[in-house]
Amino acid sequence: MDLLNRYLHAVGFWLPKPQQDDIIAELSEDLRSQIEDRAAALGHSLDDDGIAAILTERGHPMLVAGSYLPQRSLIGPALFPAYQFVLKLVILWILTPIFILMVGPATVLSSGNPFLGLAETAWTLLLAAVFSMGIITAIFSILERYPHESTFQWNPRRLPAVAPAQASQPPKIVSRFNAIVEVLAGLFASLLWIGLMWSPHTLRVNGIVIAPTPVWRSFFWPILLVTLASPAAGLFTLLRPRWMRTRACVALGAHAVVLILLGALSNMGPWVRVVAPGVSIAGVANANHWTNVSLSIGFAFAFIGTLVAAVGEARLLARLNPAQTPGPVTVRR
Amino acid sequence: MELRRGCLILAVLAELRAEHYGYALRKALASRGMAIDENTLYPLLRRLETQGLLLSEWREEEKRNKRFYRLSPGGRLILDQLLQEWQNINSSLTRIVEGEAWMTES
Numbered sequence A: 001m002d003l004l005n006r007y008l009h010a011v012g013f014w015l016p017k018p019q020q021d022d023i024i025a026e027l028s029e030d031l032r033s034q035i036e037d038r039a040a041a042l043g044h045s046l047d048d049d050g051i052a053a054i055l056t057e058r059g060h061p062m063l064v065a066g067s068y069l070p071q072r073s074l075i076g077p078a079l080f081p082a083y084q085f086v087l088k089l090v091i092l093w094i095l096t097p098i099f100i101l102m103v104g105p106a107t108v109l110s111s112g113n114p115f116l117g118l119a120e121t122a123w124t125l126l127l128a129a130v131f132s133m134g135i136i137t138a139i140f141s142i143l144e145r146y147p148h149e150s151t152f153q154w155n156p157r158r159l160p161a162v163a164p165a166q167a168s169q170p171p172k173i174v175s176r177f178n179a180i181v182e183v184l185a186g187l188f189a190s191l192l193w194i195g196l197m198w199s200p201h202t203l204r205v206n207g208i209v210i211a212p213t214p215v216w217r218s219f220f221w222p223i224l225l226v227t228l229a230s231p232a233a234g235l236f237t238l239l240r241p242r243w244m245r246t247r248a249c250v251a252l253g254a255h256a257v258v259l260i261l262l263g264a265l266s267n268m269g270p271w272v273r274v275v276a277p278g279v280s281i282a283g284v285a286n287a288n289h290w291t292n293v294s295l296s297i298g299f300a301f302a303f304i305g306t307l308v309a310a311v312g313e314a315r316l317l318a319r320l321n322p323a324q325t326p327g328p329v330t331v332r333r
Numbered sequence B: 001m002e003l004r005r006g007c008l009i010l011a012v013l014a015e016l017r018a019e020h021y022g023y024a025l026r027k028a029l030a031s032r033g034m035a036i037d038e039n040t041l042y043p044l045l046r047r048l049e050t051q052g053l054l055l056s057e058w059r060e061e062e063k064r065n066k067r068f069y070r071l072s073p074g075g076r077l078i079l080d081q082l083l084q085e086w087q088n089i090n091s092s093l094t095r096i097v098e099g100e101a102w103m104t105e106s
Helices: A003-011 A017-042 A048-058 A061-068 A079-109 A114-145 A177-200 A212-239 A246-268 A281-319 B002-015 B024-031 B040-052 B074-106
Strands: A172-175 A204-205 A206-213 A272-275 A329-333 B054-061 B064-071
Touching: A003 A017, A003 A048, A003 A061, A017 A048, A017 A061, A017 B040, A017 B064, A061 B040, A079 A114, A079 A177, A114 B024, A177 A212, A212 A246, A246 A281, A329 B040, B002 B024, B002 B040, B002 B074, B024 B040, B024 B064, B040 B054, B064 B074
Parallel strands: A172 A329
Antiparallel strands: A204 A206, A206 A272, B054 B064
């Protein structure tokens, strides 16, 4: 019976003190009855292997103890959808855009090594996400345990209005998150572009200087126009979600301008100049050549990507029947 | 899963119209075709007792202390209500399933 006592002790370890003795006494009685029954069926008393088999059937001590405890959850099913929404809002809609558009570029530009800057940004974003998750979980677990009377009070009259046609027509899905990213990314790109042209920056990596060539200056206004088209399209989605055709026209126009720009730019290289003090002339020429070749490959990929996006917008425009315009749209969270 | 859980509660309450200790109750239920895992039965007995549906007492039998359970007066009322509800649900389900069978045949 040494095995049995050890098992009971192991189960007791996981039980709350006030109930421990009572539960263990009942569990002990049940196991002894089972051991006696099996011994009677076999016609001889059970050895350690026989007892071990019964204990194994009964289950891991922690699981057995757990089955006596009330089912507990940090955040219950009633609050979970709200918890999930707030988590998504904070981590995906607030933290990530801030880090991608503000913290990341600032860290990369101030860091000597861009890769280290990126790694530092990713690590800080991870820490911020974990910290936010912890705080949000703590708040919701408090709300779960001490629910306020007003938590689930509601009035049908205060529910958001729905456009009349929206109920009868299949919705056209536009992601609100994408629209916000479109606005923020476009604004950031516009500011970055103005900043770069106002005071040309150079990228310095281990003493090697990479500077843009004057060819970019002749593209200042067209590129600024394209970068501003993106937030305009995003704003259409957010503020006038029913102006689908206008939005698609703006986006299609912007894609067309980008295609023309990329075509013109790719014929006007070199786009950057590499200066590396202490490196041979041949070495610098080689670096210049391959950097610009990499950029031309980048232009080619950008051209293909923009073409695909333009075809997507054109198809969307074709699907939008003018009779339905302005068509209803569901802004997906 | 939920269906079985509800049926087990009914079976346990019904079986405890007569007094049983845990192991004997498990054997009685198994012999009537309602086998129940020990790790489900004992926590369930405690929960039902906490809710006031069962009464229990430790007593010595065959030189061993055993905990005997029986239905409380309140538990008897609840059992009657539950059985009535179960019979209503059973009748409705039978009508639904038979209707489905009739539609399939025709």
